[in-house]
Amino acid sequence: QVQMVQSGGGLVQAGGSLTLSCTASGLTFDDVHMAWFRQTSEKEREGVACISWTTGSTYYERSVKGRFTASRDNSKNTLYLHMNNLRTEDTAMYYCAARNSGGIYYTECVDVTFTYWGQGTQVTVSS
Numbered sequence: 001q002v003q004m005v006q007s008g009g010g011l012v013q014a015g016g017s018l019t020l021s022c023t024a025s026g027l028t029f030d031d032v033h034m035a036w037f038r039q040t041s042e043k044e045r046e047g048v049a050c051i052s053w054t055t056g057s058t059y060y061e062r063s064v065k066g067r068f069t070a071s072r073d074n075s076k077n078t079l080y081l082h083m084n085n086l087r088t089e090d091t092a093m094y095y096c097a098a099r100n101s102g103g104i105y106y107t108e109c110v111d112v113t114f115t116y117w118g119q120g121t122q123v124t125v126s127s
Contacts, residue, residue: 002026002116004096008081009121014088016125020081022096022118029053029077031101036070036081037111038092038123047109048094049081052101059107063089086125093120 008020020036032053039045049070051058058070069082079096097114104113 002098004098004116004118006094006096006118006121009094009123011124011126012086014086014125014127016086017082017084018086018123019083020094020096020121020123022079022081024077024079024098024116027077027098027116028100029074033099033101033104033106033114034072034079035097035099035109035114036079037095037097037114038090039095040092043092045095045111047111050106050109051079052106055106057106059109061109083123086123088125088127090123091125092123094123095120 003025006022012018035050036048037045038048048061051070067085071080096118098116099114
C-alpha cells in the first residue's frame with residue numbers, strides 16, 4: 001500500500017520562504033517520477049515541479065522557475081519543495097504526487113498521469 005504523507009506549509013509574508021516535505025512509503029523507487037501540484041478554488045490543479053527520482057532531472061512551471069527548488073532524499077524516501085521569494089499568487093493547496101514513469105517523460109507534469117497523492121497542505125502568502 002502506497003502512502004504519501006505531507007508536512008510543512010503555513011502562512012508566510014510575501015518574499016518569505018517555506019519548505020514542504022512529502023514522505024512516500026510502499027513505492028518501488030525504480031523509474032518513479034514525483035511531483036508537486038497546487039490548486040486554488042479559482043484555478044485548475046497545475047504542476048509546479050516534476051522530478052525523475054532516479055536522475056533528479058526536474059521540470060519547473062514557468063512562474064516558479066528560479067524561486068522554487070524540488071529535491072529528494074533517497075535515504076528518507078522524501079521529496080521536498082523549497083519555496084523562496086514567495087508571492088501572493090503562490091497561495092494554494094499544495095499536493096505531492098507519484099507515478100511509475102511507464103515511458104512518460106518527466107517533463108509531462110500533468111495531474112491525470114499521477115497515481116498516488118498526498119493529503120495536501122495549505123500555503124498562504126500574505127502581502
